[in-house]
Amino acid sequence: MAHNLKLDKIDRKILEILQSNAKITNAQLSKEIGLSPAPTLERVKKLETLNVIDSYHAKLNTAKIGLGxxxxxxxxxxxxxxxxxxxxxxxxxxxxxxxxxxxxxxxxxxxxxxxxxxxxxxxxxxxxxxxxxxxxxxxxxxxILSTFKDSKSLPIPEESDVVKV
Missing domain, CATH: 3.30.70.920 (Lrp/AsnC effector binding domain/regulation of amino acid metabolism (RAM) domain)
Incomplete structure (x- = not known):
């Protein structure tokens, strides 16, 4: 059954930070968003459980592994x-x-x-x-001759806080 999930400013900030640095520690993440570590971890777990965060990946350097x-x-x-x-x-x-x-x-x-x-x-x-x-x-x-932008970070909508899950 689908229900509405509200993403507040803190959730959006967590998602922005994790997209740019998935290896960030919970302690550092909590400092950056201004919450203590326990509620920070709780929010990340909630975003994972609701499949807002699908997975975490290492981005490889294609040239260094021989894919030219x-x-x-x-x-x-x-x-x-x-x-x-x-x-x-x-x-x-x-x-x-x-x-x-x-x-x-x-x-x-x-x-x-x-x-x-x-x-x-x-x-x-x-x-x-x-x-x-x-x-x-x-x-x-x-x-592809040259790549000038290869962002894996998705823009998180601010106007529409409701996400169907």
Whole structure:
């Protein structure tokens, strides 16, 4: 059963801080938001329990671990029926180099974010895996040359305090 959750200023501040530094200690977090440690921890646990906070992740430096090529790939499917879409999604979930998959509107059906070691690896991935998905009609690759913003922090709405959970 869905119910309304009010996010007050302190909850929003907690979410902003945790997005920029998930390794912050509860003691430091409590200092930054102006509460004592016990109620701070209680608020974080509540946000986790209500799935406002889904998970915590380490952001890796792609260059340092040998992943030098990042692309977006726009995919058109041969059909738009439920079976074709399911076939495509199941295949995509088996390819580790595809790190994002979005069903989109417009001239493409899906947009993928793909990461690979180098151009040769990327080319092999496209030829041997993505092009082999039976329901793929066409694809267009967009190689990312430079990234000027890569924020994982979501803006927390201030006007609308009500979140359906």
């Amino acid at each position: 090529i990042s692309t977006f790939v726009m995919i058109k499917l041969t059909g738009h029926d439920k079976g074709s879409i399911q076939t495509f999604i199941e295949a995509v979930n088996q390819i580790n180099e595809i790190i994002e998959c979005h069903h989109v509107t417009g001239t493409s059906d899906f947009i993928l974010r793909v990461i690979a070691k180098d151009i040769a690896s990327y080319q092999q991935l496209m030829l041997n895996k993505v092009n082999e998905i039976t329901v793929v009609d066409s694809l267009q690759s967009l190689v």
